[in-house]
Every structure is written in structure tokens, then in C-alpha cells.
Amino acid sequence: MTNSKLSIRQITISALMIAALIVCTQISFNLPGGIPVTMQTYAIALIGFLLGLKMGTFIVGVYLILGLIGLPVFSNFGSGPAKLVGPTGGYLIGFIPMIILIGLAGKIIQKNKSPVTYIRTILLASAGLICCHLLGIIWLAVRTDMGLVAATISGSLPFILKDIISVVLGYLTAEILSKPLNRVLTKV
DSSP states (O other): OOTTOOOHHHHHHHHHHHHHHHHHHHOEEEETTTEEEESHHHHHHHHHHHHHHHHHHHHHHHHHHHHHTTOSOBGGGBOSHHHHHSTTHHHHHHHHHHHHHHHHHHHHHHHOOOHHHHHHHHHHHHHHHHHHHHHHHHHHHHHHTOOHHHHHHHHTHHHHHHHHHHHHHHHHHHHHHHHHHHHHHHOO
């Protein structure tokens, strides 16, 4: 973001990314064993790697506020405060540290593509995913009176491989989209 004001292009890209996040949240499929998953993690990673810390955090914050005030943007067209304080609300809240860390990784990797930078990017993205899962596990355990082990087994383990793949795909997609997007953002 330039200064503290958003340009028309940045507002448009932000709106498109919020829409992409909402759409990816509604794309649902079942893992073996009938465990439902969405493409939310992919969208969060794409936004963070593509737009960085400030815009990424802004977009995820707007997404969460939209859901909080009642717009059906969460999975299965859910919304409202009950979704945020419900058993899976910790994962939604976990998107905030996740986008912050992946956004930092995105800015670092855009500036320098050295081997050390790739290692930092992997560590930051992994830390973001871990933060999201830890918040989700703890929240799930508290809200359901489940133990931490049971919450981990039911709320994290079935999704971790899919989430790792989603973050990698988010990075790869951002790499493809970053050059055309930078051209759009820098045009006067």
C-alpha cells in the first residue's frame, strides 16, 4: 500500500481477493473417511504470498468482519458471532497470525529469491500454518470439552497434509500472478 491511502487498483484487487477467499471457502470436498475440507487455506496462502502483510491482513480482517456481521461468507454459507465462538472459530481466528506470517514471507520472497530467503519463507509459512492449527486445536478443545490430543486428532491431523499442499499451491499461484499484478499496481 502506498502511504495510508488505497488506490482504486488496490481496492479492486482487495475486493477480488475477498471474493476469491469467499468462493474458495465454499468449495468443499470430502477426504477419505468423509472429512469435509474447503480451499480456505489455499486462498489465505495465495493472498499472503501475492499481496504481502498489510494488504493480506486487511483482506482477511475484512473477510472475518463480513462473516461476523452476518454475511454468509464462512464455510457452508455460515456467518455470525456463533461461527467465531463455535468449535471451529479458533481456525477462523487463526487465519490472522497465518496471514501475518505468510504475508511477511511473501514480501521477503518478492524482494530476494536466494536460498536463504526460500528457507525463511518456508519457516514463516510453516509457522503461520502451525499458529492457525494451534489456535484451532486449543479453541476446539475448550469449546467441546475435548482433550488436546482428541482435538488434535479430530481437528488438525486430518487436514494438515491438505493445508501444507494448499500453502505450497498458494505460493506457486502467487508466483505466476505476481508479475502481471505488479504491472497493474504500478501503472499510473
